[in-house]
Structure formats: C-alpha cells, structure tokens
Amino acid sequence: MKALLCEAFGPIDNLMVKETATPEPEEDQVLVEVKSASLNYPDALMVLGRYQVKPPFPFSPGMDLAGVVAQVGRNVDHVAVGDRVIAFPGYGAFAEFCLAPKEKVSPLPDGMPFHAGAACGLTYATVIHAFLDCTQVRPGENVLILGASGGVGTAAIEVVKALGARAVAAASTADKLDLCKKMGADAIINYDSEDLRQQALALTDGRGVDVVFDPVGGDYTLAALRGTAWGGRLLVVGFAAGSIPKIPLNYALLSERAIIGVFWGSWSSQYPEGQRRNMAQLSKWYAEGKINPLINDVISLDEVPKAMHRLMERKVTGKLVIQIQPE
Ligand SMILES: NC(=O)c1ccc[n+]([C@@H]2O[C@H](COP(=O)([O-])OP(=O)(O)OC[C@H]3O[C@@H](n4cnc5c(N)ncnc54)[C@H](OP(=O)(O)O)[C@@H]3O)[C@@H](O)[C@H]2O)c1
Structure with missing residues (x-):
C-alpha cells in the first residue's frame, strides 16, 4: 500500500510517500481501507517529535479518517467488513489502509460523505467531549x-x-x-x-x-x-x-x-461508552442539519507536508481533507 512515512522525528519536508506492507489486524483491531483523512495540528507536532505520543519508526501520521472496513480481528463484533466507518487510530491515517483499536471505530453517520466524516472526526469528538463531559454548556x-x-x-x-x-x-x-x-x-x-x-x-x-x-x-x-x-x-x-x-x-x-x-484521546480510550454516546450525538446533530464541518480544501497525500507548513503558519481555516483512495 501507499503511505506517507515519517522515518525519524525532524523536518516536515522529510515526509515521503512510499510503498509499504499492508498491516494485519490483531484480535481487538479493525483494518480500514482509508477513503479520506484530515489534517490536525497534532499531526505536525508528532512528526516534529513535539507531541506526547511518539510512535515507533517508520510511522504514518494521521489521527482521523473515514473509510470502509477491510478486515476485523476476532474480538470485533460492532462493525463488519464493508461497513462505512469513521475511525480514530491515533496515527497511521495517511495511508491506503490503517489499523485502529476497535473502540476507536464507529459507524459513519447516515448520509455523511467520507470527506465530511474525516473532517469532523477528531475535532467534533474533542469539542463534544469538552462541552458535554468536561463541563456542561447550558x-x-x-x-x-x-x-x-x-x-x-x-x-x-x-x-x-x-x-x-x-x-x-x-x-x-x-x-x-x-x-x-x-x-x-x-x-x-x-x-x-x-x-x-x-x-x-x-x-x-x-x-x-x-x-x-x-x-x-x-x-x-x-x-x-x-x-x-x-x-x-x-x-x-x-x-x-x-x-x-x-x-x-x-x-x-x-x-x-x-x-x-x-484530553479527548486518553479519555476516549478509558471511557469507550462515553465516546459511543458522543458519536451518537454527532450523528443526531448531523441528521438534524445542526453541524457540517467546514472543509477548506481537499488535497492529495503528496501535498500533506506543504499543508502542514500552512497549518503551522496560521494560514488554514476550517479543515484540510486528504483524499487517500477514490470513493
Ligand atoms: N486536548 C485535546 O483533546 C485536543 C484534541 C484536538 C486538538 N487539540 C489541540 O488543539 C489545538 C488546535 O488544533 P487544530 O487542529 O484546531 O489547529 P488549527 O486548525 O491550526 O487551529 C489552531 C488555531 O490557533 C491559532 N493560533 C494562534 N497562534 C498560532 C500559532 N503560532 N500557530 C498556529 N496556530 C496559531 C490560529 O488562529 P488565529 O490565527 O486566529 O490565532 C489557528 O486557527 C492544537 O494545539 C491541538 O493539539 C487538542
């Protein structure tokens, strides 16, 4: 499969698109064929070695994605091969296939295109958690x-x-x-x-x-x-x-x-039921037309390093979506 690879922490421009082996899911994992992913500020921090999560090399950045389930581990029963999903792998989404822990994979809300699913993943999950769990906005x-x-x-x-x-x-x-x-x-x-x-x-x-x-x-x-x-x-x-x-x-x-x-990432691992409840809330608001993520641009995998620079220079509004595989 094609993947954007980080082989050592350092300059963003060292990221390269390369061929690499497609991973196999372990018993509690889901392998997703990635259709769209989105760029988040922590992706750039991770590549620079300035984020709290430091994956082993080589790794692909990319924290959220939308795609189709390609394989499931034997302990996975809430999604099946062929399902349209939204996933939060932590890293690895800037690749044609990505592994995600089962508790970080949810059905894509009904009627939501892959680009919107990728664009609203981490950001809306974080915000909903902040406003419903960390405090209650009235x-x-x-x-x-x-x-x-x-x-x-x-x-x-x-x-x-x-x-x-x-x-x-x-x-x-x-x-x-x-x-x-x-x-x-x-x-x-x-x-x-x-x-x-x-x-x-x-x-x-x-x-x-x-x-x-x-x-x-x-x-x-x-x-x-x-x-x-x-x-x-x-x-x-x-x-x-x-x-x-x-x-x-x-x-x-x-x-x-x-x-x-x-700290949504850590909370959602510790409290998967809360995360499921918040994803159901996201689907409901989407169906009611109350939310629709702002997509600034759709780019290719090769364009990610340039886009990371733009993000860090305060030149991006809304979300940048990466088209990984055709729909
Ligand atoms: N705690 C969590 O669970 C969680 C989850 C997701 C993201 N985050 C964090 O949330 C932050 C924002 O993430 P994001 O993906 O929304 O990023 P983003 O799209 O780049 O937005 C960040 C905003 O910060 C402002 N900013 C001020 N000084 C900046 C600077 N020196 N460089 C870049 N931006 C600057 C910019 O607006 P102005 O130009 O208008 O000031 C920019 O729109 C990141 O620090 C990320 O790590 C935390």
Whole structure:
C-alpha cells in the first residue's frame, strides 16, 4: 500500500510517500481501507517529535479518517467488513489502509460523505467531549472560543450553537472572523487588535463569559480567563500558539473560576461508552442539519507536508481533507 512515512522525528519536508506492507489486524483491531483523512495540528507536532505520543519508526501520521472496513480481528463484533466507518487510530491515517483499536471505530453517520466524516472526526469528538463531559454548556450561556476559525474552533462554534448557547468567536484577522460569523458565531473579537478581556466583558454587559474554550494558549489564556464571570470555566484544549501559559491561581480563587483540562484521546480510550454516546450525538446533530464541518480544501497525500507548513503558519481555516483512495 501507499503511505506517507515519517522515518525519524525532524523536518516536515522529510515526509515521503512510499510503498509499504499492508498491516494485519490483531484480535481487538479493525483494518480500514482509508477513503479520506484530515489534517490536525497534532499531526505536525508528532512528526516534529513535539507531541506526547511518539510512535515507533517508520510511522504514518494521521489521527482521523473515514473509510470502509477491510478486515476485523476476532474480538470485533460492532462493525463488519464493508461497513462505512469513521475511525480514530491515533496515527497511521495517511495511508491506503490503517489499523485502529476497535473502540476507536464507529459507524459513519447516515448520509455523511467520507470527506465530511474525516473532517469532523477528531475535532467534533474533542469539542463534544469538552462541552458535554468536561463541563456542561447550558442553553443561553456565553462561550468564548479562541482560535475560532481553526479545526477545533469551527467545530466549537457549531456545537455551542447546537447546545443553544451563545458563541463568542476570537481570532486574529478580519477574514477569519468573517468566516466565524458565517459558521454561526453570535459575536466576534479580534484578539490581536482588541483587548480580549475588555471585549469579553463588553459583549456580556460587563458580566463576563461563562466558558472559555482554549486550543491556543500563550498570552491569550490569562486575558480570556479574566474575561469570565463568577464561576467561569476555562477549558484547556491545546497550545497552538506554542507556549504553555502559567496562570496565577488568585484569578481562579477570586471569582470561583474552574480550570479544566480536556484530553479527548486518553479519555476516549478509558471511557469507550462515553465516546459511543458522543458519536451518537454527532450523528443526531448531523441528521438534524445542526453541524457540517467546514472543509477548506481537499488535497492529495503528496501535498500533506506543504499543508502542514500552512497549518503551522496560521494560514488554514476550517479543515484540510486528504483524499487517500477514490470513493
Ligand atoms: N486536548 C485535546 O483533546 C485536543 C484534541 C484536538 C486538538 N487539540 C489541540 O488543539 C489545538 C488546535 O488544533 P487544530 O487542529 O484546531 O489547529 P488549527 O486548525 O491550526 O487551529 C489552531 C488555531 O490557533 C491559532 N493560533 C494562534 N497562534 C498560532 C500559532 N503560532 N500557530 C498556529 N496556530 C496559531 C490560529 O488562529 P488565529 O490565527 O486566529 O490565532 C489557528 O486557527 C492544537 O494545539 C491541538 O493539539 C487538542
């Protein structure tokens, strides 16, 4: 099979498409013929050796995919050969065939094309977990979303709206904020040219937002936390800005704010029932027309290294989908 291979941690441009052996599933694994995969920020971190998961070499990056079940291990009974599925292998999706643990394979929602399935995998799973399990976003609450035009950010806008809450989108350029509006954001903040805390207060009549969804980190985190109301909740999702913020805890104490970590990958391995419940919620919202992932572009396997650079240079909005095999 063809696969994009990483043979050593290092420059993204060392990734090469090569022929390699098609793997065989073990008893608790599913082999999926990959139709579409999507690019996520952690794929680039993994290739650079800066992600918490460090697979043995050579490996293919790629954390989520949509495709057709090709083989199942003997302990797998919830999907069968020929089923259309969405899968979260952790890595390996940028290849014609990919192994995934059985608990990380779910039916593709009815009527969902492969590209959309790949585009909404990791991002919507993370966001749904953040808003339903890590905290509970209630109708009418104000949710401030940082990096709102990115992969998890655009998913967060849609899920906040599906939950009947108010989405306040923060991003770095006017174009990105226009896109957030089109995705359904109720209010916008340019966090590079405006004071994030002041704007969060101004947009909520001085009260502050109820929840912050933060996949960006850096200096934005403390400003956003200080823009929350009494009892505000900060969801720590990632550090795309590159630096891990250090938060003086008096800002938590003074307004009884909560700082909550979100680690979907580990949670979904430990709580497969919760993951199944969240995937059922995703299917329901898709059927109701409440969510539809924003696909920025469809690219080939050879174009992935260039796309990783674009992602790390803040030049991508929504999701980049990789067409691996024809439908
Ligand atoms: N905790 C979890 O379970 C989980 C799951 C999935 C993803 N994540 C994390 O979530 C983060 C976002 O992932 P994603 O796939 O949504 O990425 P993405 O599409 O690239 O979005 C990241 C956003 O961060 C902003 N940003 C600010 N400074 C940046 C910088 N120096 N470089 C790149 N982006 C910067 C960009 O928006 P502006 O230009 O508007 O600032 C960009 O839209 C990553 O750190 C990822 O590891 C965590």
